[in-house]
Amino acid sequence: MEVTVKGAVDPKSGFVVDLKQLKDVMSREVLDALDHRFLNKEVPEFLSKIPTTENLAIAIWQRLAPKLNQAQLHRVRIYETLDLFVDFYGEDFHGES
Amino acid sequence: MKTRSMKAHLTRRYMFSASHRLHSDEMSEEENRVTYGKCNNPYGHGHNYMLEVTVSGPVDDQTGMVCNLFDLDGFVHKQILERYDHQNLNLLSEFAKSVPTTENLCIAIYDIVKRAFGKAHLEKVRIEETMMNSFEYCGENGR
Numbered sequence A: 001m002e003v004t005v006k007g008a009v010d011p012k013s014g015f016v017v018d019l020k021q022l023k024d025v026m027s028r029e030v031l032d033a034l035d036h037r038f039l040n041k042e043v044p045e046f047l048s049k050i051p052t053t054e055n056l057a058i059a060i061w062q063r064l065a066p067k068l069n070q071a072q073l074h075r076v077r078i079y080e081t082l083d084l085f086v087d088f089y090g091e092d093f094h095g096e097s
Numbered sequence B: 001m002k003t004r005s006m007k008a009h010l011t012r013r014y015m016f017s018a019s020h021r022l023h024s025d026e027m028s029e030e031e032n033r034v035t036y037g038k039c040n041n042p043y044g045h046g047h048n049y050m051l052e053v054t055v056s057g058p059v060d061d062q063t064g065m066v067c068n069l070f071d072l073d074g075f076v077h078k079q080i081l082e083r084y085d086h087q088n089l090n091l092l093s094e095f096a097k098s099v100p101t102t103e104n105l106c107i108a109i110y111d112i113v114k115r116a117f118g119k120a121h122l123e124k125v126r127i128e129e130t131m132m133n134s135f136e137y138c139g140e141n142g143r
Helices: A019-034 A053-067 B029-040 B069-084 B102-116
Strands: A002-006 A072-081 A084-092 B006-020 B045-058 B121-128 B134-137
Touching: A002 A019, A019 A053, A053 A072, A053 A084, A053 B006, B006 B069, B045 B069, B045 B102, B069 B102, B102 B121, B102 B134
Parallel strands: none
Antiparallel strands: A002 A072, A072 A084, A084 B006, B006 B045, B045 B121, B121 B134
């Protein structure tokens, strides 16, 4: 999984985000809930949705986005295998499906 | 209650091998040598191309997918890999009037997928020619 954040570079710290803080939020909101879990049965989002990689990327975005205050979430990328990955930019779909 | 559709991007990687010689009929022999260097050598050379195809669309409520991978893989194998794998790109009709650079190869592949793959929206074609360089094309109005 890759998490990309964006934002203004803080003039004092030179950071877009404090990595330590990001890592803490990641661990608490995402990894603790998902790591070594059976996605279908142990993660609430997937009691009503299929745990495809698309839905996993969306679930991680929804867990993470509201908890970031310093930087803004830009992209969640999940590699399902080396030759297959999903990107989610927090976008709603508009238009004909 | 109607649930909101989210838009996700799905990227799949494929490999193929092909040869090319960079040579433009619009330039003299000398200009070709200066422009393309070793890539202008008369007998060409080969690459193991890594192709990335990115499609996007709403995540289907029922399947949880942007598009079925069987459809995308089937299409790319039949329409792209069978066309380009182990070919001399210079001999293909799409390069009769253009140089088979990886830029032009991106555009050729993009055009085939865009024209004939109807299961999801094509966002981008990206090709790694070597580990050190890559090219991408998102259509004429792309980013």
